[in-house]
Amino acid sequence: MRPTASSTTARKTTPVSAHPQDGLTRGVQLSTGFDRLKFGLYVQFDTERFFDILTDAKTEAQELRSQIPLRLGPDQNYDYNVHLNGRKGGYNFHIARADVDIFISTRKDYLLTPNLWVDIGSSSCWSPGYSEAIHYITKLLRMRDGKIIKNSISEVHLCADCIGLDIEQLPLQYWNHWVTRANRLHAFSDRNRFSGITITQTEGTLNLDTDHHLPEEVETGIRIGEGDIMLRIYDKVLEIKRNGSKQSLFASVWGKASYNDNPVTRVEFQLRKNVLKQFQIKTLEDLTAKRDGLWKYCTHDWARLSQHPIDRKNRHQDRARIHDFWHFIQSVTWGQHHPVRRRKLLPQKDKYQLADMMIGCALNMAAIDGCKHDNIEKITMYLMGEIDTWCRIKAHEINPKTGRSELQEKMKQKINEDRPYGYGEIPGPTDRDSMNGFLTQGKEITVHYA
Numbered sequence: 001m002r003p004t005a006s007s008t009t010a011r012k013t014t015p016v017s018a019h020p021q022d023g024l025t026r027g028v029q030l031s032t033g034f035d036r037l038k039f040g041l042y043v044q045f046d047t048e049r050f051f052d053i054l055t056d057a058k059t060e061a062q063e064l065r066s067q068i069p070l071r072l073g074p075d076q077n078y079d080y081n082v083h084l085n086g087r088k089g090g091y092n093f094h095i096a097r098a099d100v101d102i103f104i105s106t107r108k109d110y111l112l113t114p115n116l117w118v119d120i121g122s123s124s125c126w127s128p129g130y131s132e133a134i135h136y137i138t139k140l141l142r143m144r145d146g147k148i149i150k151n152s153i154s155e156v157h158l159c160a161d162c163i164g165l166d167i168e169q170l171p172l173q174y175w176n177h178w179v180t181r182a183n184r185l186h187a188f189s190d191r192n193r194f195s196g197i198t199i200t201q202t203e204g205t206l207n208l209d210t211d212h213h214l215p216e217e218v219e220t221g222i223r224i225g226e227g228d229i230m231l232r233i234y235d236k237v238l239e240i241k242r243n244g245s246k247q248s249l250f251a252s253v254w255g256k257a258s259y260n261d262n263p264v265t266r267v268e269f270q271l272r273k274n275v276l277k278q279f280q281i282k283t284l285e286d287l288t289a290k291r292d293g294l295w296k297y298c299t300h301d302w303a304r305l306s307q308h309p310i311d312r313k314n315r316h317q318d319r320a321r322i323h324d325f326w327h328f329i330q331s332v333t334w335g336q337h338h339p340v341r342r343r344k345l346l347p348q349k350d351k352y353q354l355a356d357m358m359i360g361c362a363l364n365m366a367a368i369d370g371c372k373h374d375n376i377e378k379i380t381m382y383l384m385g386e387i388d389t390w391c392r393i394k395a396h397e398i399n400p401k402t403g404r405s406e407l408q409e410k411m412k413q414k415i416n417e418d419r420p421y422g423y424g425e426i427p428g429p430t431d432r433d434s435m436n437g438f439l440t441q442g443k444e445i446t447v448h449y450a
Contacts, residue, residue, distance in 0.1 A: 025328045028164045031254055032332055034125045035157040040114025042149045043141055050144035051106050054093040057082040069412035073143055077136055081416045091117055097416055100124050100133050126253055151283050159268040160332050163254050166263040167235045170325055172197045176310050179320055180303040196234025202227040206278060228272040231303055236266040267329050269298045291334045299330045362386055
C-alpha cells in the first residue's frame with residue numbers, strides 16, 4: 001500500500017489587494033511555510049546490515065573523537081555525517097546532513113515507539129523543502145531494507161512572513177491589546193529597537209469547541225519555561241542579520257535581490273505533540289489535511305490582537321475590534337497551488353564569516369611567531385604557508401579504513417554539514433512571479449509504506 005501524502009511546503013506570496021484591509025498592510029506580501037518539523041517513523045528492517053554499517057562508523061567516530069562522513073547510497077544525496085553518540089530514548093545512532101538530524105534505534109518494538117526520529121531544521125524546511133528531505137529519507141530506508149509502517153508527528157512551526165511590514169508599527173508588546181488564552185508575554189529588543197514578542201500558554205486548557213470535533217477540554221501539558229503552544233512575532237531581517245547563509249536563502253524565498261531590501265515581520269506558531277493530538281493531528285498526512293484548521297484556531301481562538309486596549313474586567317473581550325494586521329494574518333490559507341521554483345545552490349554556512357574566523361586565527365599564529373604589523377607581504381606569505389603545510393600533512397595521513405587521506409575525509413565531512421539534499425530548490429517566487437503576486441507552493445511527496 002502506498003498512500004500519497006500531499007505534504008507540501010506551503011510557501012506563497014500574496015498581494016495585499018486580495019484582502020479587505022488597507023492602510024497598514026497595503027503593499028505587504030505573505031510568504032508562508034513550515035520553519036521546523038519533527039516526526040517519528042516506525043520502520044521494519046528486514047536485515048541488520050544497516051545497523052552493522054552504522055555501528056562500524058560510530059565506533060570509528062568515537063575513536064577519532066570526531067564525526068565522520070559516510071555515503072549510504074549511490075550519490076551525494078546519501079552522504080551523511082555520523083556522530084559520536086545517539087540521543088536519549090534508546091536511539092543508538094545519529095546521522096546528519098546540513099540541518100536535518102536523523103536518530104536511529106535498534107529496538108525491536110518499532111510498532112510501539114518510533115525507531116527513527118527526524119528533525120528537519122529551518123533552512124532545509126525552506127530549501128529544498130521538508131517534502132524533499134522526507135523523499136530522500138524514504139529512499140534511503142528502502143535501500144537499506146527498511147519499510148515505513150507509519151509515522152507520528154511531534155512538533156511543527158507554522159510561520160507567515162509579512163514582507164514590507166515594519167514590526168515597530170504594531171502594538172505587539174502591550175498585553176492589553178491581546179485577547180489570548182496564553183498566560184505569559186515576553187517582549188524583547190535589540191538595543192533601542194523593539195524586535196519581537198513571545199506569547200506562551202503554560203497552564204489551563206485549549207478550550208476547543210464542537211467545531212473542532214473534540215468531546216471535551218483537555219489539558220495542554222506543561223513544560224518547564226514554556227508550554228506546548230507558543231506564538232513568536234519578531235523582526236526576521238534583524239534575526240538573520242548575522243547569518244549569511246540564511247540571508248541568501250530568505251532573499252530567494254521572499255523574491256528579493258537582498259534579504260534586507262524590505263522589513264519583514266514574522267508570525268510563527270510553535271505546536272508540540274500534546275496540542276497537535278487534540279486536533280487529531282497524529283501523522284504528516286493529518287497535518288497536511290488540517291493545517292488550515294490549525295492556523296484558524298491559533299489566529300482566531302487562541303490569540304487575537306485588538307485595535308485598541310482591552311478592558312480586562314469586561315467579560316465580552318470577544319467583541320473587541322481586531323487589528324487590521326491580525327485580520328491579515330487570519331486570512332492566511334494553506335491550500336494547494338502550482339509550484340514555482342528556481343534552482344540555486346544554497347550553502348548553509350556563511351563563507352565570509354568563516355573566512356574572518358580563519359584569518360583571525362592565522363593572524364594570532366603570525367603574531368606568536370613574530371610577524372611585524374607593517375610587513376604585509378610577509379604576513380600574507382605566512383598565512384598561505386600555514387594553510388599549505390596543514391593541507392599537505394593531512395593529505396599524506398591515510399585513513400586505514402577508507403584508504404583516503406584525512407584531508408579528503410575532513411572535506412567530505414564539511415560538505416555534508418553545508419549542503420542540503422538535492423540542488424537547493426526554492427519553491428518561492430521568481431522576480432516576475434513576485435512582481436505579479438502569483439501564488440507558489442512546494443510539490444507533493446509520496447511516503448512509501450509496507
